[in-house]
Amino acid sequence: MEIIHVSAECYPVAKAGGLGDVVGALPKYQRAEGHVAKVVMPMYRTKFLFENQFEVVHKGRTHLHNFWFDYTVIKEKTNRLGFDLYLVDILGLLDREKIYGYGDDTERFIAFQIAVLDWINAWQHIPDVIHVHDHHTALIPFMLQHCYAYREKLGGIATVLTIHNAQYQGQTGMDKTVLIPEWDLYKRGLLEWAGALNPLACGIRCAWRVTTVSPTYLEEMRASAAGLEALLEYEKGKCSGILNGIDPVVWDPLTDVYFEDHYSIDTVEEGKQKSKLLLCQRFNLDPRKPLITFIGRLVGEKGADLIPQAIEDSFYYIGRKMNFLILGSGFPSVENRLQAMRDLSRGDYNTFIGYDEGLSHLIYAGADFILMPSRVEPCGLNQLYALRYGTVPVVRNTGGLHDTVIDFGDKNGYGIRFNHATVGDMTHGIWRSVELYNQPQKLYEIRQRMMALDFSWQASVRAYLDLYERMRKGE
Ligand code: ADP
Ligand code: GLC
Numbered sequence: 001m002e003i004i005h006v007s008a009e010c011y012p013v014a015k016a017g018g019l020g021d022v023v024g025a026l027p028k029y030q031r032a033e034g035h036v037a038k039v040v041m042p043m044y045r046t047k048f049l050f051e052n053q054f055e056v057v058h059k060g061r062t063h064l065h066n067f068w069f070d071y072t073v074i075k076e077k078t079n080r081l082g083f084d085l086y087l088v089d090i091l092g093l094l095d096r097e098k099i100y101g102y103g104d105d106t107e108r109f110i111a112f113q114i115a116v117l118d119w120i121n122a123w124q125h126i127p128d129v130i131h132v133h134d135h136h137t138a139l140i141p142f143m144l145q146h147c148y149a150y151r152e153k154l155g156g157i158a159t160v161l162t163i164h165n166a167q168y169q170g171q172t173g174m175d176k177t178v179l180i181p182e183w184d185l186y187k188r189g190l191l192e193w194a195g196a197l198n199p200l201a202c203g204i205r206c207a208w209r210v211t212t213v214s215p216t217y218l219e220e221m222r223a224s225a226a227g228l229e230a231l232l233e234y235e236k237g238k239c240s241g242i243l244n245g246i247d248p249v250v251w252d253p254l255t256d257v258y259f260e261d262h263y264s265i266d267t268v269e270e271g272k273q274k275s276k277l278l279l280c281q282r283f284n285l286d287p288r289k290p291l292i293t294f295i296g297r298l299v300g301e302k303g304a305d306l307i308p309q310a311i312e313d314s315f316y317y318i319g320r321k322m323n324f325l326i327l328g329s330g331f332p333s334v335e336n337r338l339q340a341m342r343d344l345s346r347g348d349y350n351t352f353i354g355y356d357e358g359l360s361h362l363i364y365a366g367a368d369f370i371l372m373p374s375r376v377e378p379c380g381l382n383q384l385y386a387l388r389y390g391t392v393p394v395v396r397n398t399g400g401l402h403d404t405v406i407d408f409g410d411k412n413g414y415g416i417r418f419n420h421a422t423v424g425d426m427t428h429g430i431w432r433s434v435e436l437y438n439q440p441q442k443l444y445e446i447r448q449r450m451m452a453l454d455f456s457w458q459a460s461v462r463a464y465l466d467l468y469e470r471m472r473k474g475e
Contacts, residue, residue, distance in 0.1 A: 001468060002036040002127040003027070006116055008099055008109065008136040010041050011250075013048045013085065015357075016099050017297060018244070018381045019133060019164045022213070025247035026464070028082035029457040033465060036084075038127075042094040042112050043074065043087035053077040057086070062118040064111045065178050069093070071115040088115050100136075106172045109136040109199075110179045117143055117150050126153070129468045131160045135170030138203025139180065142190055145206060147181045158471040160464075161207035165378050166225045167301055169193075169200035194227060201228055204235055208471050211464075213379035214400035215241030224376075242464060243403055244379040245457030246388065251364075253389050258361035265451040268390045269444065275366030283350035285323040290437035292322050292394070292430060293367040295360050295382055298330030298338075303373030303396065303421045308337045310373070310426040311349065318431050325367070326351040327359055364389040368443075369433045375421045377401050384455045387414070390447040392436065394429045396421050404455065408436070414449045 009015050011024030027037035043049060054074040061070050069090055076085040089095065093108045102108065117140065120127065132140045141159040144150055174197050177188070193201035204210050212218040218241035221232050232239065249255075253271065254264045261278075263271020273287075280287040298304035311324050326338055338351040352359060364370070370386045372395040379400030383393035387404075394416040395401040405415035416432050418425040436443055 001129060001465075001472075003030055003038070003129045003131055003468065004120070004127050005037065005039045005131045005133065006113070006137040006140060007039065007041050007133040008112075010039050010081075010085070012081075013041065013087070014044050014046045014099050016355075018213075018379065021247070021381055022162075022164065022244050023133060024081065025245065025250070025457060026461065028247070029245070029461045030465065031083050033461060035465070038084040038086060039081075040073075040086045040088060040116050042099075042108075043072075043089040044099060045095055045097050049087070052080070054087070058119050058122065060115065060118050060122065062114055063181075064107060064114060069111065071118075073115075073119050088112055088119070090115060106170070106176055107179065109170070110139065110176070113137060113140050113143060114181060116140070117147075117154065121150055121153055126157060128472060129158050129160060131162065131464075132203065132207070133162050134164050135168060135200040135203070138170070138199045138207075140203075141206035141208070142187075142202050143180065143183075146183045146187050146190070148183070149181050158209075158468065159207045160209045160211060160467065160471075161203040162211045162213065163200070163204075163378070164213055165301075165376075166200065166212075166221060166228055167376060169198050169226065169228070171196040171198045173197065193231065201231055204228065204231055208238065209467055210235065210239045211467070212239065212241045213244045214403045215243065216402045217241060217378040217399040220376075220399060240463075240467070242460050242467075243400065244381065244384075245460045246381060246384045246455050248388070248456045251385050251388055253365055256361050256365070258358040259365055261365070263365075265390075265448060268447050268451060272366060272368075272390060275362055276368070277366075279325065279362060279366040280323070283325055283352075284345070284347055285325065285350060286347050289348060290322045290368045290434055291325060291366065292369045292371060292433055293325045293327070293363050293391075294371045295327045295363055296372075298328045298334040300331075301374060301376040302330075303375050303426070304328065304330060304334050306373050306421065306423050306426055307371070308334070308341060309423045310430065311341065313423060313427045314430045315348075317427065318434060320346060320348055321434050322430065322437075323348045324350075325363065327354075327356065327363060329354050364391055367391045368437055369394050369416075371426070371429070372396065372401060373418075373421055373426045373429075374398060374401060380404070383415070387450040387453055387455065390451050392416060392433065392443075392446060392450070394418075394433055396425070408442075408446055412449070414446050414453075
């Protein structure tokens with residue numbers, strides 16, 4: 001089969017979160033199963049672009065309403081990512097340093113989707129599956145089936161939409177529908193949800209199949225999906241939950257390229273201790289105390305606003321028996337409070353505001369616990385990386401966290417789970433972490449259990465391939 005993934009992110013080319021990790025790994029393991037898997041993404045001006053060799057494979061000219069533009073498709077020459085990587089360059093629109101966050105993101109991503117289809121339309125053959133990810137590429141199923149320019153040749157291609165996060169839907173005014181290449185106006189209803197052009201809702205309606213990144217998240221979305229509950233209920237027949245995997249080559253404490261003190265399941269205690277010492281030196285923390293961390297976007301869905309108070313309450317109620325180290329960026333109010341709290345540290349609190357891939361790897365290695373008080377967590381990769389690095393995840397019992405973390409108080413358990421995204425529940429999770437840290441034999445057994453778990457892509461790749469095959473057979 002030939003599978004084309006179209007995405008806004010792909011590690012290591014450009015990553016803002018888990019979407020990048022997934023699109024950087026899934027195609028590699030589909031390829032390993034003998035399929036042709038390609039990734040097409042915008043050509044941002046990132047480090048990867050300047051450090052690698054590319055060849056031009058296509059040049060085209062098309063339009064975004066009355067704005068005509070030239071685009072170029074380039075391909076990474078060596079296949080070093082384990083799949084064919086194509087970048088689409090549109091001068092003035094995609095050639096920016098950041099992935100998102102610009103006032104014209106709607107125009108940027110619609111132009112990207114148009115260029116992708118214009119290019120595929122010029123191919124001599126037709127791919128089997130187009131797999132789109134999140135709202136940035138979710139108009140493609142509609143465009144394939146309803147835009148005059150593509151429907152004749154490409155309208156029969158099977159499409160899958162994976163929802164990594166339904167909190168972000170790409171809503172914009174219905175006036176922006178003029179940007180989509182000519183389509184039958186009576187199809188307007190497919191584009192509209194709650195009075196707005198809603199790319200994610202449109203993708204849910206038009207894709208042949210819809211997947212979410214964990215089974216529990218799909219279940220939860222029936223009750224809470226940022227306004228899309230009724231639509232998901234209506235379309236439930238074509239929806240399924242497939243848990244993400246992790247790339248065990250990139251995420252391996254024995255070979256990780258971002259730190260030096262490598263370790264395996266047999267040397268986990270010494271290995272982690274060395275990375276912990278490095279972190280404690282760098283961030284002025286006490287290595288004798290448990291190191292409790294958070295890595296992620298400092299936004300409401302991650303429960304980031306609860307962190308400052310939970311840290312203050314922990315120091316107050318439990319005592320200064322632990323260190324906290326927070327890595328992330330997001331809401332300015334949370335960033336400011338986390339930064340201000342540094343003044344109160346007694347060698348037991350620090351924060352790094354920003355995005356730092358290398359530091360995140362060192363933290364997975366050197367931390368004892370990782371906090372995930374998420375209000376919404378479609379899958380979550382942090383806990384999976386933590387498990388592989390022998391770091392105990394302390395998570396709210398939701399979405400993918402529910403599917404991957406079993407509380408150590410339960411049979412075969414290894415993590416710490418709490419039920420509510422509240423300061424109180426989180427502080428209780430921190431208290432349990434400190435108690436566990438003070439039982440070294442128990443912690444050792446848990447680390448052994450965590451590191452023996454397998455969250456690689458194998459099972460999920462099989463599930464996606466089955467899904468594609470069923471679509472192709474018309475099932
Ligand atoms: P989401 O995609 O919702 O942000 P995930 O848990 O799926 O959450 O994935 C987050 C990914 O982004 C992980 O690889 C995590 O290590 C990484 N990450 C998040 N914030 C940062 C940061 N500030 N610095 C480095 N890596 C980060
Ligand atoms: C999203 C979700 C996260 C998931 C990731 C990759 O960003 O918030 O839970 O792990 O996508 O699928």
